[in-house]
Amino acid sequence: MTASNAAAVGEGFVVFDRVQKSYDGVTLVVKDLNLSIAKGEFLTMLGPSGSGKTTCLMMLAGFETATHGDIRLDSRPINQVPPHKRGIGMVFQNYALFPHMSVGENLAFPLEVRGIGKSEREAKIKRALDMVQMGAFVHRRPAQLSGGQQQRIALARALVFDPKLVLMDEPLGALDKQLREHMQFEIKHLHDSLGLTVVYVTHDQGEALTMSDRVAVFNDGVIQQLDTPDELYERPRNSFVAQFIGENNKLTGVVEQIEAGKALVRLATGEVIDATPVNVTHKGQKTLVSIRPERVEFKPDMMPPGAHVIGAEVIEVIYMGDILRARLHVAGSSDFIMKMRNTIGQTRLSPGQTVNIGWDPLDARALEPL
Amino acid sequence: MSDAPALLTTADGQPLKSALAHSQARSRRRAFLLVAPLFLFVVITFVIPIGQMLFQSVYNPGFIEYENRDTGEITKLMTNVTAWFEQNPQGTQPDETAYAALAADLVHLKATRAGGSVGERINYDIPGTRSLFTTTVRNADRLAPPYREALAAADAKWADPLVWRAMRSASTGYTLDFYLNALDLTRDETGAIVQVDQKVRVYVMLFMRTLGLSAAITLICLVLAFPIAHLLATLPLARSNLLMVLVLLPFWTSLLVRTTSWIVLLQSQGVVNDLMVAVGIIGEDGRIQMMYNRIGTIVAMTHILLPFMVLPLYSVMRPIPPSYVRAARSLGATSWTAFRRVYLPQTLPGVGAGALLVFILAVGYYITPALVGGADGQLISNLIAFHMQKSLNWSLAAALASILLFGVLILYWLYDRIVGIDNMKLG
């Protein structure tokens, strides 16, 4: 790699610069990854299984070498730095707590190998354990702890030596929903209070959206979109992201008319709908329009003036407590979802009823199909 | 709450405990029937022979009984002198009555032609006394009172207090003499336990050599097997299975074939020496003696026992996820520290199991040292075999084997105390 094309991304605390990775020399598992992470940022890598998230993390931690490209930490290339000199804390999915050591010994390990004296060690261990509210468990063996407790110890161990950067590979994957939400909160809290830089890997989009400053959506070794959670949710930039993040209704059609920021799309069944063009550019192009279920309206007074409406037949209405979820037959397909808030004055739809639905054109995004 | 807990009963008033026992009896009977064949097999082929062996090591009726090989008829021998021993306590000088009793017994021996086997029994305790019996018995008819002088004239050894002590000891059948022999010990005239003559001390040295060689073989196996097992455990399953076949290959080849191929390789006119001469590392006259000595025993046995070390190691290493070592590395440990402090401790149950297995097998190994050991590569089991097949001193063989058995049991017990047998993983 020459100096001239080195700066494909700006200088952040962690920089992936045109990184490629292949395990077998035949397929690229990571294809041209460019990513800059700022100091103190909480960045999440989100993506389906096999999309290369763990591989990226392993390259950063030093357990895999990049086939091509540079990884820089604090402006220093680390491709040649062995893992133990990178000073990166890591939380593994299975926690990887040393089974033959007590909790205290596990936490002492990174300090001992750094030659830190006994009294300072004990102070740091105590502080780290208190941080995760596990002070009373110093003498327990990992096998004597519950999953959530092990998770906290793994977290404390990754933080006890004050690393500059913390990597977490699906750290909450093995926990039940309630505990997971609680731990999400705690990790986020630690991130804020300690000013850590965190690179976090998860399958769970809810986790990604609630915890992160920015989310990198991976698919097939490529970052599909790198954005803040709200941008990602509200303005997916391609149909993969639109389908991967949250629930989306999909309507396929052809661009009928396109001008600055507005498009008319004719569906296969002949109806015309409003949409915002995202990565479609010209008339006649095939497109996939995606609309969030909670942005679909059926009361005329809730729609912007002049919006196109489209006929729909209610197939079923599912009562979900805070919301009502209606499945509609729209434009030849019967998996169109509309969510309504369960308020006092809400109109209750019943199966078989026909309504006209519409939306703000800004909420319908015309994307190039996959 | 009442003071005594109420007895729980089933719905129809039966006590719960007996109802439970009743309902389980059937399945217990079935379980017993299922294991019965194996149980019988183990009892017949293992428990009973070992019990017999232990018994033989403390009981040898060669002095007082003679079994006719053809008819199975048992003749009591040496009854007179045995009676005298019973009437006179240990330490009594043999008097004329004792000699008379002995003379009568010797005459009886001549009639029953059992002089050889009785002499054999005393010969175990005092080497060189077999002929004392056979020659005197041959001329027993000519003995006449006074018997003390007559016998002393026949052979001066009849006056030897050691011979009398040995006869007294053999006269009960039950004796610990064979254990003494097995430890190079014997009794002097007063019955005190002393070491045997320097020249004939062999067993303790052989036990020591057996333990030493076994320990060396175990250590070499461990050093060789650890990296192999680690490699096998970290490779993808398909490839590690292939390599595992190579590790197991020796199991499918006859032990004799393997041992003899080592002879072909290592003997002084063998392949290895020829190669070294050809390359010029050693001269024609400097051929290294690697066969028929300790080196031969160590090399061949290490090769044969290696799989027993690889398998338990592999089975503890396989499930250790790579994330442990990775975690250690990410926490700042060099690869050596990560190995020493994180990986190695987790393999200890396998190391313990493998070492115990190899050591126990090595301690009792027979065929390989017999073939390639030469004189100084023989182990205790070779001597046991010698006493079983050549000298026919089964009691001594049994005593040696029992000592070996108890040694192994003690080792097993120590292992259980230190590591815990539950932690052992064999595969």
Ligand SMILES: Nc1ncnc2c1ncn2[C@@H]1O[C@H](COP(=O)(O)OP(=O)(O)OP(=O)(O)O)[C@@H](O)[C@H]1O
């Ligand atoms: N050690 C390896 N050798 C060969 N191929 C590998 C190796 N590790 C991962 N891969 C392959 O690389 C691709 C990306 O794997 P990676 O573990 O990075 O995915 P991931 O995004 O973390 O998936 P998951 O969400 O399931 O953990 C997969 O197709 C996987 O099969």
Ligand SMILES: [Mg+2]
């Ligand atoms: Mg992964």
